[in-house]
Amino acid sequence: xxxxxxxxxxxxxxxxxxxxxxxxxxxxxxxxxxxxxxxxxxxxxxxxxxxxxxxxxxxxxxxxxxxxxxxxxxxxxxxxxxxxxxxxxxxxxxxxxxxxxxxxxxxxxxxxxxxxxxxxxxxxxxxxxxxxxxxxx
Amino acid sequence: xxxxxxxxxxxxxxxxxxxxxxxxxxxxxxxxxxxxxxxxxxxxxxxxxxxxxxxxxxxxxxxxxxxxxxxxxxxxxxxxxxxxxxxxxxxxxxxxxxxxxxxxxxxxxxxxxxxxxxxxxxxxxxxxxxxxxxxxxxxxxxxxxxxxxxxxxxxxxxxxxxxxxxxxxxxxxxxxxxxxxxxxxxxxxxxxxxxxxxxxxxxxxxxxxxxxxxxxxxxxxxxxxxxxxxxxxxxxxxxxxxxxxxxxxxxxxxxxxxxxxxxxxxxxxxxxxxxxxxxxxxxxxxxxxxxxxxxxxxxxxxxxxxxxxxxxxxxxxxxxxxxxxxxxxxxxxxxxxxxxxxxxxxxxxxxxxxxxxxxxxxxxxxxxxxxxxxxxxxxxxxxxxxxxxxxxxxxxxxxxxxxxxxxxxxxxxxxxxxxxxxxxxxxxxxxxxxxxxxxxxxxxxxxxxxxxxxxxxxxxxxxxxxxxxxxxxxxxxxxxxxxxxxxxxxxxxxx
Numbered sequence: 001x002x003x004x005x006x007x008x009x010x011x012x013x014x015x016x017x018x019x020x021x022x023x024x025x026x027x028x029x030x031x032x033x034x035x036x037x038x039x040x041x042x043x044x045x046x047x048x049x050x051x052x053x054x055x056x057x058x059x060x061x062x063x064x065x066x067x068x069x070x071x072x073x074x075x076x077x078x079x080x081x082x083x084x085x086x087x088x089x090x091x092x093x094x095x096x097x098x099x100x101x102x103x104x105x106x107x108x109x110x111x112x113x114x115x116x117x118x119x120x121x122x123x124x125x126x127x128x129x130x131x132x133x134x135x136x137x
Numbered sequence: 138x139x140x141x142x143x144x145x146x147x148x149x150x151x152x153x154x155x156x157x158x159x160x161x162x163x164x165x166x167x168x169x170x171x172x173x174x175x176x177x178x179x180x181x182x183x184x185x186x187x188x189x190x191x192x193x194x195x196x197x198x199x200x201x202x203x204x205x206x207x208x209x210x211x212x213x214x215x216x217x218x219x220x221x222x223x224x225x226x227x228x229x230x231x232x233x234x235x236x237x238x239x240x241x242x243x244x245x246x247x248x249x250x251x252x253x254x255x256x257x258x259x260x261x262x263x264x265x266x267x268x269x270x271x272x273x274x275x276x277x278x279x280x281x282x283x284x285x286x287x288x289x290x291x292x293x294x295x296x297x298x299x300x301x302x303x304x305x306x307x308x309x310x311x312x313x314x315x316x317x318x319x320x321x322x323x324x325x326x327x328x329x330x331x332x333x334x335x336x337x338x339x340x341x342x343x344x345x346x347x348x349x350x351x352x353x354x355x356x357x358x359x360x361x362x363x364x365x366x367x368x369x370x371x372x373x374x375x376x377x378x379x380x381x382x383x384x385x386x387x388x389x390x391x392x393x394x395x396x397x398x399x400x401x402x403x404x405x406x407x408x409x410x411x412x413x414x415x416x417x418x419x420x421x422x423x424x425x426x427x428x429x430x431x432x433x434x435x436x437x438x439x440x441x442x443x444x445x446x447x448x449x450x451x452x453x454x455x456x457x458x459x460x461x462x463x464x465x466x467x468x469x470x471x472x473x474x475x476x477x478x479x480x481x482x483x484x485x486x487x488x489x490x491x492x493x494x495x496x497x498x499x500x501x502x503x504x505x506x507x508x509x510x511x512x513x514x515x516x517x518x519x520x521x522x523x524x525x526x527x528x529x530x531x532x533x534x535x536x537x538x539x540x541x542x543x544x545x546x547x548x549x550x551x552x553x554x555x556x557x558x559x560x561x562x563x564x565x566x567x568x569x570x571x572x573x574x575x576x577x578x579x580x581x582x583x584x585x586x587x588x589x590x591x592x593x594x595x596x597x598x599x600x601x602x603x604x605x606x607x608x609x610x611x612x613x614x615x616x617x618x619x620x621x622x623x624x625x626x627x628x629x630x631x632x
Contacts, residue, residue: 025314031306038313045320052328076327079274083320086281090313093285097292097306104299117300 010051017044029110031101035094042087049076049083146191147200147213150184150223151266153177158258161251170251171238174258178231181261185220185227192220196627199271207271208334214271218408218624221477222268222400225484229392230261236492236599237385240499244297244383253293257389260286264397273323273333273409276401277316280365283397284312287390291382298504304377311374315364322357325350335409343412352416358405359420366398368425368462369432372455376439379451384495387447391454392488396480399461406465407473407628418468426466432459433565440572446494446505449572450487453531456565457483464546467558470625472549477621479542482530482610486539489527489603496520496596507579514580519597521580523604528573530607533566537611541618 005012017040024037053076061074098108105113142149157177164170191198192215200213215223234257241250263283270276288309294301327333329350330341345351360371367375375395379387406425410417436456443449461483464476497513497520498505514521530537543566550558610617 022314025310034310038310038317041314042317045317045324048321049324052324076324082274082278086278086316089285090281090309093288094306094309094313097288097302097309100292100295101302101306104295104302113303117303 010047014044014048014051017041017047031098031108031110031113032095035091035098038094039087039091042083042090046080046083046087049080052076143187143191145200146184146188147198147215147269148202150181150188150227151213151262151269153181153184153262154258154265155262158255158262161258162255164251165248167242167247167250170254171234171241174254175231175234175238177258178227178234178261181265182227182231185223188215189220189224191215192217208332208337211275212271212334212336213269214335215269217620217627218404218477219268219400221481221620221624222396223265225396225481226261226264226268226393229484229488230389232488232599232603233385233389233392233492236388236495236596239596240385240495241383243499244385245293246296249293253290253383256286256289256293257386259283260290260389261393264393267397268400271335273326273335273338274320275333277320277323280316280319280398281313283394284308284316284365287378287386287394288312290386290390291378293386294381294383297383298381300377301381304374304381308374308378311364311371315361315371317361318357318364319361322354322359322361325354325357329354335404338409339411342410351413355405355410355413355416355420359402359424362398362402362405366395366402366462367455367458368402369428369435369455369459372432372436372458375455376448376451379454380445380448384447384491384498388488388491388495391450391491392484395454395458396484399458399476399480402462403465403473403476403628411629421466421468425462429459429463429466430561432456433463433561434568437565437568437572441568441575443572444507446507446510446576447491449576450490450494453569453572454483454487456569457487457531460542460546460562460565463558463562464549467550467553467555468629469549469553470622470629471545471552473628474618474621474625475542475545475549477624478545478614478617481617481621482538482542482607485603485606485610486527486530489523489600489607490531492600492603493520493524493527496600499596507575510576510580511583512580514577520600523597523600525577526604527607528577530611532570532573535611536608538607538609538614540611541614545618 021037021041021044025034025041028034028037053073055070055072058070058072061071101113102108105116107113154177157173161170161173164173196217198215199207201207202211202213205211241253245253260283263279263286266279267276267283270279288305291308292302292305323333326338329345329348330338332338332341342351364371379391382390406417433456436452436459440449440452440456443452461476461479464472464479494505497517500517501509503509526537530539533539533543543562547559547562550562
């Protein structure tokens with residue numbers, strides 16, 4: 001029982017990281033912290049894939065002469081290279097959005113931002129004023 | 138030359154907008170960048186028509202990317218199912234691009250317009266890649282290409298209204314979580330089957346009927362895709378993203394983005410897992426069916442109480458997606474065909490409605506809310522005529538495209554002993570008349586101030602074409618109906 005639990009400790013780490021990441025994304029009100037949570041969440045998936053690829057006693061997948069070499073599976077590594085690129089792009093786009101939000105709203109706390117939005121929204125609907133006055137002509 | 142083109146058609150459809158997006162970003166001139174975008178979307182549309190003709194002959198095209206043979210290499214599969222979203226995406230994006238010419242400079246800074254067109258093409262390429270690829274991981278890459286590009290496009294609305302930034306941020310976070318869940322699912326499937334090719338997955342899944350990792354992987358994939366397709370409780374990103382995006386972008390996204398993901402959902406449910414009948418039947422009955430019913434009513438009721446017209450249309454999109462997933466959930470051949478029919482019809486209906494609303498906001502120079510629509514019906518007759526026709530189509534009145542999809546949906550639900558489903562569909566459609574009538578009443582019956590001088594015919598081309606399509610496919614729907622039935626036939630075989 002214990003050995004089988006410890007034997008898959010990689011998966012436990014993946015699981016913990018995944019939950020930490022997801023908790024940060026859902027539970028935090030700070031836009032920046034959410035992005036950090038997202039990055040952790042994605043990293044846990046990378047670890048999951050890498051763990052799949054490992055075979056007990058397997059060597060790195062480089063062709064050698066001896067016949068009975070067991071190779072680890074290289075495909076998950078390649079997939080994760082792609083996924084890392086996607087993750088970096090997501091994080092970069094997210095951070096640049098946070099930057100713009102900070103310069104427009106003066107805050108990156110969700111409560112501040114959404115209270116400003118709500119104010120604007122009700123102003124617009126009820127009075128009909130300020131509607132899209134930033135339209136350029 | 139022609140021969141090479143025809144042989145490589147499946148990848149050219151994706152590469153055409155992808156490569157052009159790299160070119161467009163280099164052109165600073167507004168007109169030329171628009172012209173090149175139009176050209177490339179037109180070519181893409183042309184290629185997808187060619188592909189459609191090819192499909193009529195061969196019925197299944199498998200293309201090995203880089204001559205690496207499947208299942209090891211990445212395979213592109215085009216069959217009678219995939220061709221429907223391909224035609225929808227390429228056709229609507231062409232119309233939306235024509236329409237964007239007048240609208241874009243109005244809402245976006247001049248210097249960033251060519252970059253916007255580049256992102257625009259990138260989003261289209263991502264969506265097309267999503268539906269053509271036959272490799273589960275490649276699908277994730279295209280999913281992210283399209284969603285990152287559309288997030289950036291939504292954020293461009295910040296020039297007009299800063300709320301676009303928050304909308305884009307939410308879209309990014311929720312979308313990225315969804316895509317990551319999908320990757321977890323693919324990883325688990327890869328762990329138990331050792332393959333990423335979809336057809337190969339289907340075969341290997343058959344041997345592992347009740348493997349737990351398989352079921353978990355299925356769950357992750359479905360939830361991930363449902364986030365992207367905005368199925369009811371996972372739709373929160375959609376109304377804001379559509380409402381605050383630049384208007385042309387709203388047209389593009391509303392008509393195409395969720396359709397691609399819905400197609401993937403159908404593909405996972407009925408193609409990859411076609412042999413795990415228990416799992417699929419339980420998922421359809423206990424997950425997809427209740428959620429679709431909730432979506433139909435929640436979306437419609439939200440739309441009734443909404444005052445901002447773009448948001449209203451976005452909420453109504455949630456309800457319409459509910460109809461499509463409901464059709465999938467019934468799970469018979471007729472109902473899946475009805476789902477595809479509605480997928481097509483909803484694309485042209487929502488495209489038309491968003492184009493009409495955008496045209497109005499182009500003239501009144503402000504956000505379109507229920508209050509500032511009053512009396513405009515008499516001042517802008519062409520726009521409102523088209524708007525009313527598309528609205529009738531959305532509500533499902535006879536002689537419009539919307540009627541055909543409702544007809545087949547109700548027929549399918551009755552023939553599978555779901556009279557109560559048919560009744561619920563009818564109630565929901567009747568409720569949708571409430572919010573549509575609310576708009577029509579304000580614009581025709583009330584007195585308004587004279588704002589609009591005269592209508593400019595150039596921006597009506599897309600609107601008139603798309604309204605014509607709504608009527609045409611209401612009168613003669615044989616093309617769509619036959620295509621959808623063939624697709625359903627291909628998806629669930631002889632079941």
